[in-house]
Amino acid sequence: MSEPIIRITDLYKYFGEVQALRGISLEVESGQVVVVIGPSGSGKSTLLRCINHLEKPTGGHVYVEGVDLEAKETNINKMRAEIGMVFQQFNLFPHLTALENITLAQRVVRKRPKEEREQVARQLLERVGIPEKADAYPGQLSGGQQQRVAIARALAMNPKIMLFDEPTSALDPEMIKEVLEVMIDLAKSGMTMVCVTHEMGFARAAAHRLIFMDQGQIVEDTTPEDLYDNPQQERTRLFLSKILH
């Protein structure tokens, strides 16, 4: 079998005394859609942020396409350009228009010419369903629109992996669907995705794997159907009973 696109070995992360991750090992194949769920403080977001090295692990290794992110000679900026990330709070650049948000990194990192990057940006805005908002500033967009621009911004780099850190948690209920539709569409296109989300509709529609984390460890790693219908662990059962209403 070929090298998995993400390989995590025995990952630990401490924040002072708090142990956010306690020995995570995980492999994600190219094209796989993985959904990570778990109670708050279980280390889901920390795990995600270790995959693009926004958090520096205390111990263990993360390999992306076989490259060790911890190694000194690894150019982390080059690696991150291949890993898109979508944040809970969108984190759009408020001083730039939607189009400029999407073209900035293409210009600065990818060094694409103006015409190419604007064409890419407009196509992506079309894909996420808001081509008419190209010249709007983030402050003029709804939460759902902002998150879709943020997804387009990450996709503009042509990443091989997309990480989603609770992308719908800061949204009003009526806007969750429009973001999830974009994510499902993306999953169907064969993108490798790791999503921290409690949107079970998304997990059922698109996920190949569902991982349940608790207290910094992976408790269950199975398919969405199995986890719902046949949870192996008491902790999982308890958690599911709380989030599935």
Add this chain to the structure above:
Amino acid sequence: MTEAEGGSTTTIKARRSFGEQMREFPWWAVIIITFLIGAFIYMISDPSYRNALSFIAFPPTKTEIAFGIDVRNGLMMTLYTTVIAYLIALILGLVLGIMRVSRNPILYHLSTLYVELMRGVPMLVLIIWIGFVVVPFLRNATGNQSITGLQGALIGLGFGYAAYLAEVYRSGIESIPKGQMEAARSLGMGYGQAMQHVILPQAIRRVVPPLSNDLVAMLKDSALVSVVAVPEILQMARLYVSRTFRAFEGYNSAAFLYLVLTLLFIIIVRMIERRWRSSV
């Protein structure tokens, strides 16, 4: 949208009490401007005030005590000192402010040392020290007699203010949410690129009001350089008084000119701030 806003303001206005309306009207500006116009009319009609003003603004000899610099007049000297020293402070302050948030220990500690040192010394002491210690020392050390008191004064004022502006920039940078840097880095930008394209454009917009306040403060503090005999407004007034023994006319004229300049600066600064705000 503009129509709706216009409509709501009119309703609110109609409900405002007389006292509230009086509170909104800039009576203070009316009083100052009336006073200044009155003072100006009085001054130009009085020969000794006319002398004082023209001595400060249009001195009899252009290069009277000007270290070989072609000084037009005290008014221009004050403006020149303010603008040059402020530009020095703006640029040096930005560099120091970026160093202050750096994770590099050398850059951080160097800039912190500079800021604390400069803020720990009164501006007047700093200007005197540079004027009477550093400038003579450099002249002797380099044998270059062309280093002027004015240059020393500009350096003193500019470098001193840079420490204050550095803190303004730093607070601006730190006020930008952490997620901005993370988003930029997650797209593959380096720290410097993220700073340049994402953090600083936002941070600088936020600090335009405090920075422009410091420009007005700098205008007033430029009077300090009179202690090293830079022929700006206050120094020219002192010269006038020492020649004519007319302290009343001399210093009143100086105060009058400073007030006019300060008000002009405040108006300009408000206009700049409004433009910045509307562009965000």
